[in-house]
Amino acid sequence: MSVLLDGRFRFDNYVVGASNRLAVAAARAVAESPGASYNPLFIYSPSGLGKTHLIGAIGFAAKQLQPDLLVEYVPLDDFVDQLHLAISSGQAEAFKQRYQRVDLLLIDDVQFLTGRRETQSEMLRIFNALQGSGRQIIMASDRPPSEIADVDERLVTRLAGGLIVDIGLPEYETRVAILRNKCAEREMSFADGVLEELARMPCGSVRELQGALNRLAAHEALGERAVTPANVRAIVAAGRVTPDVGRAAPVATDEFAGFISDIAVAVAQHVEGWRVRLGQRIAHWQAAGYRTTMLERALAMNEEPDVDALDATFASGVSRLEQLEAQAVLLDPRLAGLDVFRDPQHIPDAEARVEQAIAAQNPPPGPWPAFTLETMIAGKSNQLALRAAEATIEAPGVRYNPLFVHGGPGVGKTHLVHAVGNALRRKAALSGPVACVSGSQFVDELIAALQDGTVDRWRARYRTAGALIVDDVHALAGKERSQDELFHLFNALHSAGKQVVLASDRPPSEIGELEARLRSRFDGGLVVAIQPPDRTLRESLYVRSLQDRAPDAEPGVAALLAELPVSGAAEVESVVDRVLHAARAAGGAVTLSLVRRELGAGGAATPVSSPAVADKSFLDAEKVVMEWPETDGRVIEELR
Amino acid sequence: MSLVNYAAREITCKIVYYGPGRSGKTSNLHYVYNQVPGDRRGSMVSLATQTDRTLFFDFLPLDLGSISGFTTRLQLYTVPGQVYYATTRKLVLQGADGVVFVADSQRRQIDENVESMQDLHANLAEQGVDARNVPLVIQYNKQDLPRELTMDVPELDDVLNFRGVPFHAGDALRGTGVFETLRSISELVLRRLSGAAAPRVAVGQ
Numbered sequence: 146m147s148v149l150l151d152g153r154f155r156f157d158n159y160v161v162g163a164s165n166r167l168a169v170a171a172a173r174a175v176a177e178s179p180g181a182s183y184n185p186l187f188i189y190s191p192s193g194l195g196k197t198h199l200i201g202a203i204g205f206a207a208k209q210l211q212p213d214l215l216v217e218y219v220p221l222d223d224f225v226d227q228l229h230l231a232i233s234s235g236q237a238e239a240f241k242q243r244y245q246r247v248d249l250l251l252i253d254d255v256q257f258l259t260g261r262r263e264t265q266s267e268m269l270r271i272f273n274a275l276q277g278s279g280r281q282i283i284m285a286s287d288r289p290p291s292e293i294a295d296v297d298e299r300l301v302t303r304l305a306g307g308l309i310v311d312i313g314l315p316e317y318e319t320r321v322a323i324l325r326n327k328c329a330e331r332e333m334s335f336a337d338g339v340l341e342e343l344a345r346m347p348c349g350s351v352r353e354l355q356g357a358l359n360r361l362a363a364h365e366a367l368g369e370r371a372v373t374p375a376n377v378r379a380i381v382a383a384g385r386v387t388p389d390v391g392r393a394a395p396v397a398t399d400e401f402a403g404f405i406s407d408i409a410v411a412v413a414q415h416v417e418g419w420r421v422r423l424g425q426r427i428a429h430w431q432a433a434g435y436r437t438t439m440l441e442r443a444l445a446m447n448e449e450p451d452v453d454a455l456d457a458t459f460a461s462g463v464s465r466l467e468q469l470e471a472q473a474v475l476l477d478p479r480l481a482g483l484d485v486f487r488d489p490q491h492i493p494d495a496e497a498r499v500e501q502a503i504a505a506q507n508p509p510p511g512p513w514p515a516f517t518l519e520t521m522i523a524g525k526s527n528q529l530a531l532r533a534a535e536a537t538i539e540a541p542g543v544r545y546n547p548l549f550v551h552g553g554p555g556v557g558k559t560h561l562v563h564a565v566g567n568a569l570r571r572k573a574a575l576s577g578p579v580a581c582v583s584g585s586q587f588v589d590e591l592i593a594a595l596q597d598g599t600v601d602r603w604r605a606r607y608r609t610a611g612a613l614i615v616d617d618v619h620a621l622a623g624k625e626r627s628q629d630e631l632f633h634l635f636n637a638l639h640s641a642g643k644q645v646v647l648a649s650d651r652p653p654s655e656i657g658e659l660e661a662r663l664r665s666r667f668d669g670g671l672v673v674a675i676q677p678p679d680r681t682l683r684e685s686l687y688v689r690s691l692q693d694r695a696p697d698a699e700p701g702v703a704a705l706l707a708e709l710p711v712s713g714a715a716e717v718e719s720v721v722d723r724v725l726h727a728a729r730a731a732g733g734a735v736t737l738s739l740v741r742r743e744l745g746a747g748g749a750a751t752p753v754s755s756p757a758v759a760d761k762s763f764l765d766a767e768k769v770v771m772e773w774p775e776t777d778g779r780v781i782e783e784l785r
Numbered sequence: 786m787s788l789v790n791y792a793a794r795e796i797t798c799k800i801v802y803y804g805p806g807r808s809g810k811t812s813n814l815h816y817v818y819n820q821v822p823g824d825r826r827g828s829m830v831s832l833a834t835q836t837d838r839t840l841f842f843d844f845l846p847l848d849l850g851s852i853s854g855f856t857t858r859l860q861l862y863t864v865p866g867q868v869y870y871a872t873t874r875k876l877v878l879q880g881a882d883g884v885v886f887v888a889d890s891q892r893r894q895i896d897e898n899v900e901s902m903q904d905l906h907a908n909l910a911e912q913g914v915d916a917r918n919v920p921l922v923i924q925y926n927k928q929d930l931p932r933e934l935t936m937d938v939p940e941l942d943d944v945l946n947f948r949g950v951p952f953h954a955g956d957a958l959r960g961t962g963v964f965e966t967l968r969s970i971s972e973l974v975l976r977r978l979s980g981a982a983a984p985r986v987a988v989g990q
Binding site: 230233234235236400401403404405407408409411412413414415416420421423424425427428431437441444 | 789791792793794796820821822825849850851852853854855857960963964967968971972975976977
C-alpha cells in the first residue's frame, strides 16, 4: 500500500477552514460513495496547502468504509515512469489492465501532464474505461485544468467534467488550528502566544508554516534561549535568510545513473521482442505454479515461434488441468495442488490420477472370494483350461491375453474365472484392483451411468483395474454401446499389459451380433473350452459331494451315478439333491438299489440331464477347410 | 555463462578487464565501485599480493536493477597482468561476454601492451573462441601523464587497434573514460543479443 494511504493523512487531522471547506465536503462525499457524486473530482491549489493530504484522506477513508475497494495512489511522474517501463518491456496491455481494475484512482501532480502526449492519450483511455464502469477518479494539481498547458482538448474536458474545487490560503484562525494540531501530533509545547504570533506572520503555504514551526522547535530543543512571542519573528526570519548549510557543494554528475540509462536504451534495442513476451508468459505461468518446460523449450529455439498460439495452447492445457484438479478435489480434498496437475505437458498423467481417485472412491466389483482354484477338481475335460489359468496367474498379461474360457452351463467357467481373479488379487505385482464383472452387470452399470451422466466415472473405475475379468461375455451380444465400451476398455488394459479373462457359453466365433473388432481381439489370445465332465471327473465330483452331504452312502454309489452323463458340476449337485430327497422319502440311507431305482425312474428324459454341449469350435469356418481343391488323383491312406 | 535468461528475466554479463601489469585495470574497477550506490554493488573482491598487485583477480558484481523488466547484472573481472600468471588469466577469461583491453599509454610500456594483446588472442583461441566475435573495447589509460612519457591515442591505436574496435582515452585514477569504456563494452555485449551470432541463451536454471 502506498504510504499515502497508510492512515497518516486522515480527515480528522485535516483542519477545515473557510478556505478549504468546499474541497473537504466534496472529498468526504466522494470517499463515502466513490463514483457516485463527483467524478472526476479535481482539486487544485498552490503547493503546500494540503492537496496531497486531502486525497490521501479520501483514499484512506474510502478504504476504511469498504475494505475491498481497490484504491491506487499515483503521482503523475510515477504513472509516466510506469507507462514507459511497461511500453519498453512490452507490457503495455498489462499496465492498462492494472489501472482499469482500480476502483478509486488518486492521481497527484496532474500539472505534469504538460506536453506528454502519449501519457495523455493513455490516461484518456484509462479514464474512459474507469468512468464507463462507474469508478472514481480524483486528481490534484497546482492549477485548474484549463491552465495546464499543452494538454489534449478531450482530456481537459474530461478533467473538468466532474467537480473542480480549489483550496485557498488558510486564514489566521485556521493557521492557529493547524499549528496546534501539529504540536499535539508531535508532542511539542510552546509558551502561550507563540503559536498565535507565528500564525500572524505572513506565509505562502501550510508547508512554510510547518517549516517555521520546526525551526521554533529546533531552537527550543537546543535550549539556547526560550522561544517567546517576542522573539518568534526573529527566529523564523533568521531561518529564512540563512542559506541552507545542509546542502553540500554542487552535486557531482551521477555517472552511474547516466550509464544505467544508456544501458537501458541498449537493452530495449537489442533484446528480442518475442523472447521478452514469451519470457513474460513463462513468468506468469510459473508464478501461477505451472511447469513451463514446453514454453521454455520454445524460448531456447533460434526461430521465432507463434508466441500467442503457443500461449493459447498452454492456457488451454492449464484450464484442462484446472478442470481435472477440481474434479479430483471433489473426490478427495487431499489431491489439491498435486504436482501432476501442474504440468500441461503431461495431461494424461493428470487424467490417470483422476481416474485413480475415482476408482479408489468406488472400486470396480471384484471376484467372489468363495471360488478358488483349490476347490476345482481337475479332470481330462477341463485340464487345458486349468493349465491355461495357472499360466495366466503365473504371468498375468504376458502369455495368454486375453484368456477366453467357454463351455456349457455348469461346467465351472464362472468358478474358474473368479478363481483366476482371486489368485491375481493376491499377486503383489498387480498395479490395480481386479475387476470382475458379468456381462449383464456390465451392461446394467453402463445404462445406469448413462442415466446419471456419470459415464466418465464409470469408465474410470475400470480403467484403473490391474486385471479385468468378464464372465458371461455373450450377454453383450447385440448391445452396441456396451461392446464399444468394452472394446476401448479392453484396448486400454491390453496395451498396458494387464490381464483380461473372459468367459462365455460359446466361443467368440459363435457369439452372434458381436462386433468383428471385439471378436478378433478375443480370438487373439487363447480360446479354451471346458468340456462336460467325463466319467472319471464325474465320479470325483460325486465322491466329493456325497462326502459332504451323505457321508453314510453305500460305497459304489458315486461310481454308479457317474455312469450318467451330466453337463457339469452344477448338475452333479442337483442329481445328488434328487437322490438325497428320494432317500429321505424312503426313510433310509443312500443305497445302490435306491440310486438304481431313482435313476431308472428319472431316466434319460429327466430335465436335469440335458445332452452335453459339444465343442463346436472345430466348425469355425476359419479353422476348418471344408472344400479341398483337386482331390482327384490323391491317394488317401486309410488307417487300419 | 548465461547472457540472457528470458524465463527468469535476467541479464548477466561477464566483462573481463585485460591488459599488461600495472596498466590500471584494478583502478578502473575501483573507480566504478566508488561511483556506484552501495545497494547496487556487491563487495569488491580483490586478491592482491603484498605489493598491491593483483595476484588472482578482482571481481566486482554490479546490479543495474530492472532494465526493461530484466534484472540486469554486470560482473566485472580483472586478470593479473604479470606475465607469469598465465593460468589465472585463462581461467578468468573463460566465459567472458566482453573484454576491455586496458593499455598503458607510457611509451616504454608499448611492448608489454603488444605482448598482452597477443596473449589475449592466444588465450581466446585456446578456448576455441574466435577473437573477431568477442566484443572488445580498448582503453588507452594514463593519458594524464606528461606528454614526454606517453604516446598519444592515434599512435597507440596504430599499434594496438588493428581490428578497429571502439577505443577511449582514459585516466582511471580520476575516472576519465572509465564509464565511457564500460558503457561501450556493455552496448557491444548487448548488441550481440540480436546480432547475427546466435545469442547464448540459457533457460530456467
